Amino acid sequence: MSQTAPKQIYTFGNYLKEKFGCKVYKVGINISGFTCPNIDGTVAKGGCTFCENDSFSASTNQVQELKGFHLNLTSKENPFLDKQLLQLKQQFQAISSRQKKEYGAQKFIVYFQSFTNTYAPFETLKALYEKALSFEDVVGLSIGTRSDSITEETLAYLADLAKEKEIWIEFGIQSVYDQTLQKINRGHDSANVKEWILKAKDAGLNVCGHLIFGLPNETQQMMLETAKQAYEWGIDSVKYHPLYVVKRTALANEYTRGEFSPISEKLYLDTLVKALQMKPSPITVQRVTAGINNASLLAPKWCYDKNQQVKKINAALKQVGLKY
Numbered sequence: 001m002s003q004t005a006p007k008q009i010y011t012f013g014n015y016l017k018e019k020f021g022c023k024v025y026k027v028g029i030n031i032s033g034f035t036c037p038n039i040d041g042t043v044a045k046g047g048c049t050f051c052e053n054d055s056f057s058a059s060t061n062q063v064q065e066l067k068g069f070h071l072n073l074t075s076k077e078n079p080f081l082d083k084q085l086l087q088l089k090q091q092f093q094a095i096s097s098r099q100k101k102e103y104g105a106q107k108f109i110v111y112f113q114s115f116t117n118t119y120a121p122f123e124t125l126k127a128l129y130e131k132a133l134s135f136e137d138v139v140g141l142s143i144g145t146r147s148d149s150i151t152e153e154t155l156a157y158l159a160d161l162a163k164e165k166e167i168w169i170e171f172g173i174q175s176v177y178d179q180t181l182q183k184i185n186r187g188h189d190s191a192n193v194k195e196w197i198l199k200a201k202d203a204g205l206n207v208c209g210h211l212i213f214g215l216p217n218e219t220q221q222m223m224l225e226t227a228k229q230a231y232e233w234g235i236d237s238v239k240y241h242p243l244y245v246v247k248r249t250a251l252a253n254e255y256t257r258g259e260f261s262p263i264s265e266k267l268y269l270d271t272l273v274k275a276l277q278m279k280p281s282p283i284t285v286q287r288v289t290a291g292i293n294n295a296s297l298l299a300p301k302w303c304y305d306k307n308q309q310v311k312k313i314n315a316a317l318k319q320v321g322l323k324y
């Protein structure tokens with residue numbers, strides 16, 4: 001008796017290959033001077049409880065002159081724009097050359113990854129985005145941000161770019177439960193995320209939603225409800241993450257005091273498989289797990305080795321006739 005081959009989950013890589021007819025890679029960029037309104041005191045101080053704010057200062061030190069300088073939506077001046085543009089070019093060249101050599105990448109999407117990448121003066125954003133789009137073989141942008149940190153003006157501008165280029169916005173959804181968002185000091189509610197996802201979709205932009213499983217006090221039913229609602233809001237792509245604890249965070253303090261227990265690998269796998277089974281097939285998947293393989297990881301230990309995680313995820317998916 002022949003066995004049916006597992007069904008391939010629609011990955012973002014597959015989508016890009018279909019659309020552009022070649023290997024398209026995301027180039028993750030980290031521009032000094034960007035910050036987050038949940039860290040700088042505009043929305044809150046301290047950031048999300050799981051966010052290692054120290055890593056932000058480390059990154060901002062990359063360009064010495066930018067030490068201590070942070071852009072925000074109310075800034076009018078940006079004396080460091082030229083340095084930021086140079087940094088963007090250097091990072092893009094270094095990463096894209098490696099991707100070409102190691103993986104045969106042919107085209108690129110510039111991914112503004114760290115910090116809140118729409119939280120800056122509009123002219124700065126325009127200059128950075130346009131510079132990124134001017135690089136050879138760049139077909140588009142992906143911009144990681146918070147739903148409370150994007151303006152109608154920026155959205156309209158991106159919608160205009162999207163007529164010619166592949167433009168994505170990545171929003172942290174995390175959970176649809178406001179009590180959870182409060183508990184992690186997220187600084188905005190779920191209605192705000194939904195509102196801006198719908199606006200971005202109306203404007204003709206592609207949206208990727210980030211979800212976290214294992215947030216404090218959440219049951220599996222709640223995690224799956226978050227996935228279900230995110231799918232219903234019309235996201236085009238999804239990234240799933242387990243919540244892990246990094247040293248020097250508010251969550252690390254809660255964990256050390258015994259007030260937070262990380263999600264078990266078994267529960268994460270089961271939740272992920274169910275979330276993938278529920279997912280409408282046109283929604284592409286960009287990430288099925290996350291972790292950190294250095295000493296800053298406090299817990300859970302299973303988030304240390306990403307290769308092992310992916311193996312186990314594929315084994316769990318095989319049981320239900322899927323593969324990643």
Ligand code: SF4
Binds near residue numbers: 036037046047051115
């Ligand atoms: S929104 Fe992102 S950058 Fe800002 S505090 Fe939360 S995790 Fe950190």
